Amino acid sequence: MTETTKVNLLGLTQPQLEGFFESIGEKRFRAGQVMKWIHHFGVDDFEAMSNIGKALREKLRACAEIRGPEIVSQDISSDGTRKWVVRVASGSCVETVYIPQAGRGTLCVSSQAGCSLDCSFCSTGKQGFNSDLTAAEIIGQVWIANKSFGTVPAKIDRAITNVVMMGMGEPLMNFDNVVAAMQIMMDDLGYGISKRKVTLSTSGVAPMIDELGKVIDVSLALSLHAPNDELRNRLVPINRKYPLAVVLDACKRYISRLGEKRVLTVEYTLLKDVNDQPEHAAQMVELLRDVPCKINLIPFNPFPFSGYERPSNNAIRRFQDLLHQAGHNVTVRTTRGDDIDAACGQLVGQVMDRTRRSERHIAVRQLGDEAAPSASAANRT
Numbered sequence: 001m002t003e004t005t006k007v008n009l010l011g012l013t014q015p016q017l018e019g020f021f022e023s024i025g026e027k028r029f030r031a032g033q034v035m036k037w038i039h040h041f042g043v044d045d046f047e048a049m050s051n052i053g054k055a056l057r058e059k060l061r062a063c064a065e066i067r068g069p070e071i072v073s074q075d076i077s078s079d080g081t082r083k084w085v086v087r088v089a090s091g092s093c094v095e096t097v098y099i100p101q102a103g104r105g106t107l108c109v110s111s112q113a114g115c116s117l118d119c120s121f122c123s124t125g126k127q128g129f130n131s132d133l134t135a136a137e138i139i140g141q142v143w144i145a146n147k148s149f150g151t152v153p154a155k156i157d158r159a160i161t162n163v164v165m166m167g168m169g170e171p172l173m174n175f176d177n178v179v180a181a182m183q184i185m186m187d188d189l190g191y192g193i194s195k196r197k198v199t200l201s202t203s204g205v206a207p208m209i210d211e212l213g214k215v216i217d218v219s220l221a222l223s224l225h226a227p228n229d230e231l232r233n234r235l236v237p238i239n240r241k242y243p244l245a246v247v248l249d250a251c252k253r254y255i256s257r258l259g260e261k262r263v264l265t266v267e268y269t270l271l272k273d274v275n276d277q278p279e280h281a282a283q284m285v286e287l288l289r290d291v292p293c294k295i296n297l298i299p300f301n302p303f304p305f306s307g308y309e310r311p312s313n314n315a316i317r318r319f320q321d322l323l324h325q326a327g328h329n330v331t332v333r334t335t336r337g338d339d340i341d342a343a344c345g346q347l348v349g350q351v352m353d354r355t356r357r358s359e360r361h362i363a364v365r366q367l368g369d370e371a372a373p374s375a376s377a378a379n380r381t
């Protein structure tokens, strides 16, 4: 077997890893041992796996590897926010952001390099689509972040308590790899994160929301951004294919399958004079009347040539109050990581300076509080 055909064990779920060991004539229980070494302890060298005999270590070295994405840069903000730029196999760079808050730490993970959905306020969308990330490249972002905190064994003083698939890309357009990575996040042999604390955010790929419900029970967030089809067709073009009624029905089906009083997170980027008016709040109240949800308002963070502006604080408060008065649980996302340019819409220049890559390879992201920071995103998904 040549170097290029080695199997990357980083992105394999437990059943896949068991299948791998069987395929090389070894016992399935080896999968659990190796997963712990990889994900609990951040090990990437078979030699360090002390409970695995020398012969098997050599066999593994010959046919397998543990390889995460290449770290291009890592920054830590004075407020504790951390940002990684990593290069994936296609040569593109994507970003991962960690946001510490009281009692929890949320990691925002990318699923694609670029995005094909072209939401009008999103810098990632403007870059076009470059590549799907592999499962190893997706879980590799968690692996890298976890290692940066000192490879704590699972469940002990864990720095990463929540993961949100809200980075660059539309996760449901890279379904199999995203699902595999989320399964590893929730597996006790992986990162042991509760299903309630792993959130997939979608712009509304309705049929895939139903598919998701058949295979996993993570939390779901919908990037709404407009309370009527006419406006949403302009802001989130996939709405022309899957209009609001279709998307919200799919979300309701997904949430009702989860039971346990779980709700949809609705994300709404506030754009000055575009979707931030009282009539938009009223339409939103009507639209979400029978949707169990909480709402996360995201004041737009301008980036060059976006053509949009951030609403005034008064307009943001007014919008929030109108939703509150209608009985909704509403939070307003705050910007974090300003000093490392990890805040909303601040990343393009930095990444370009560091990597000299073309703009279409650059992720732009916003950060949030709530259970839902977003990357290339919060202006986005």
Ligand code: SF4
Pocket: 115, 116, 117, 118, 119, 122, 123, 124, 125, 126, 167, 168, 169, 170, 203, 376, 377, 379, 380, 381
């Ligand atoms: S907002 Fe999300 S789905 Fe829309 S273009 Fe940006 S990354 Fe893609």
